[in-house]
Amino acid sequence: AEATSSSEFVRYVMESIPPMDLEVITEYPGAPLLGTRPKSIWASYAYDATIAYGLAACNASTTMANSNDAPNNGFPPGSALYDAFLHATFQGASGTVVIDPATGTRDYRSAIFTIDNVLANSPEESGRVTFRIEPSMVYTNSVWEKREDGRDFVYSDGTTQQPSSVPPMEDHNYNL
Structure with a gap:
């Protein structure tokens, strides 16, 4: 409650939010849910983050209700909520969402x-x-x-041929 009443904190959060005026056409599994032209490329990820938190809260509450460790206030402790979040896997707007338990972030293999x-x-x-x-x-x-609407990728040399991963070594040893 203290942070939300701080004008400095609110300004910081508002400056950190990505611009919402980006007109981007993207391909993602949640297109029927969120539309084919989201105002921001972050829309589907923000949606999935919100759903992940909600599902974790539901799972933690259910787990606590079925155990003898349930707190009197009916809410699971933060550690139970975090543990439920780490094990979240679901089909979201941006594809299958998988959380990496080692880092607490989305597994890159499940992102688009x-x-x-x-x-x-x-x-x-x-x-x-x-x-x-x-x-x-x-x-x-x-x-x-x-991509269905895609063309071959054009590299910096103007061709579509992938360059070798390491350029050939040039001998700059001019010591005689």
Whole structure:
């Protein structure tokens, strides 16, 4: 209660929230639930975080109600809530949500990642260059796949051929 009444804390939280005016078209399993054009790329993750907390609260309450350790106030202690959260696995708006018990964060293999090309358009007569975003790859269910609307990824050398992971070594030993 103290933190929410602090104007400094409220300002800090408000500045930390991602901008909500991002118009992004994304592919994610929760599209029918949240729509195909979320105002923010974070919308499905925020939804899933809220649901994860709610499910953990329900599971912790049920576990405590079935044990002799239930507190008198009817609410599970924080340790029981956290333990229930660590074991949360459910189908969310951003795909299957799995929590890594070692870190307490979402397991990266259950998240969705996209790779898009940011490519330069031809220069205008004024010399101004604009850019376009072209979809390429999406990571879902622990697999990288070409997006349905995607094109081959264009690397910095202008080709679609993946470069070797380590560039060839150049000999700069000019000691004679």
